[in-house]
Amino acid sequence: MQNSIPKVALVTGSAKRLGRAIAEDLAAHGFAVxxxxxxxxxxxxxxxxxxxxxxxKAIALKADLGNISETASLIARTEAEFGTVGLLVNNASVFEDDTAVDFDAEIFARHFDVHVRAPAILSGALVKALPEDRSGLIVNIIDQRVLSLKPSFFSYTLSKSTMWTATRTLAQAFAPRVRVNAIGPGPTLISERQRPEDFQAQIDSLPLKRGPSLDEFGRTIRFLFDTPSITGQMIALDGGQHLIWNGTEINE
Structure with missing residues (x-):
């Protein structure tokens, strides 16, 4: 059923940075986005x-992923414009600093709304809307840190780890028609809280001495799209960051 995946994609959080690069790559390769x-x-x-x-073919859609009804509408709104959605990329992300000691319920909820609840709602909506003779692919953008846990950024780390568990659980639930996979990025773009020298130190600490380029993400998603035997997997695009064993945390 691989060739029956409609080339219509919904990419969450795609106005800027990584999400934008993914959307542009998919559009350049024949997807309506x-x-x-x-x-x-x-x-x-x-x-x-x-x-x-x-x-x-491209449109922009507004939705607050903290709002259940707005989130639930995204698949139908995409289909109203382009037809059946075959590819969902759950890229939207929250990245706030908190700790396990100083628990903040609002920060915790924001992370789980965007990283866990919204992808679950959207994934279920894609499957429900998919005709019986079509198949689909869901790709969750997670983080390599779920393979090498650290206690910093507590709610972020915990919610991304839950997203990784959800990837495998949904892969089981949606087989055989819909495959669910993930990408675990390492340092790709400098963050707002980083100094350039800190970002470079992070790159220099990687086993490969380089992080992923933006074009690697779209290529990897298209590889997953074209490879029908892969489900429940995460590909770490991280320069080997998840292999680092000394526990050193570069300023983020």
Whole structure:
């Protein structure tokens, strides 16, 4: 059923950075793409308009992933424009600093809303809407740290680890028609809280002395799309970061 996956994609959190790169790559390879955003809707609309000006199929959709009804509407809204969604990329992310000692219920809830509840809602909606003669692919953008746990960024780490568990559980639940896989990024783009020298130190600490380039993510998703025997797996695009054994944490 591999060739029956519709080339219609919904990419959450795709106005900027990694999500934008994924959406642009998919659009360049024949996918109709819905770019989801919330606070960055204007940026997502600009990206979608740019893709349309190049003859590609793209729209921008606004939804607060902390709102259940708004989240649940995204698959149907994408289908209203492009038809059956065959590819869901759960890329939207929250990255707030907290600790296990100073527990903050609001930070905890925000992370689990975006990293766990929203992907579960969207994944179920994709499967329910999928015609019997079509198959699908879900790709969750997680983090390599789930393979090498550290206690920093407590809610982020815990929710991403739950997302990794959900990837395997959903792969079991949705087989054989829908495959569920994940990508675990390492240091790719400098974060707002990093100094350039800290980001470079992080890169220098990697076994491969380089992190992933943005184009690797779209290529990896397309590899998963074209490889029908893979489900329940996570590919770490991290320069080998998950192999580091000394527990050193570079400033993020």
């Amino acid at each position: 819905a770019l989801h955003a919330n606070g960055s809707l204007e940026a997502a609309e600009a990206v979608a308009a740019g893709l349309r000006s190049e003859g590609k």
